[in-house]
Amino acid sequence: QQQVKQSPQSLIVQKGGISIINCAYENTAFDYFPWYQQFPGKGPALLIAIRPDVSEKKEGRFTISFNKSAKQFSLHIMDSQPGDSATYFCAATTNRDDKIIFGKGTRLHILP
């Protein structure tokens, strides 16, 4: 049972373009939605996160949009750069335990 569905599986974007990765969840008990970024040969690292009482959170070129009624959230990377090429994981968790449920990941490639 996949609790966090992520799409697309892979994405190619031109330098300077907007990269968009979408995720959906079913468990309304989730109360924290982090995104992790993983470069080749490295472990995932926390990129940005949002709580469901906020509709948008922006950190530099990275923005999370959250739609609680639709149970969907997305990551937007503005002015995408080749250095953004990585695998991105959306995730969800609750305050009742310390486990994170990860999406299956999106391999992003930014063309120079």
Next chain:
Amino acid sequence: DVKVTQSSRYLVKRTGEKVFLECVQDMDHENMFWYRQDPGLGLRLIYFSYDVKMKEKGDIPEGYSVSREKKERFSLILESASTNQTSMYLCASSEPGQPYGYTFGSGTRLTVV
């Protein structure tokens, strides 16, 4: 710089061998986790531990066991390695109440031949 260290970057083992993957964290975190990462399947939780000598099964525990004798060290054990356990293994740690604050190691790529 805080970190999670996985003892081996690459391992090649034979089918049937007993395999130990070691993970050490220097952040005094209570929680530790083992995931495997496979293309198209994302990160799947194998086992986790919220305290010394405590362990809980994750989503795919079959064929694995774990050991946590000290707070900083969490070992993943493949009792009898099989080819379908060829994968990237990732260890992570976090503090209780801060699940978003996972710190991952760089991973161990295990090949079972």
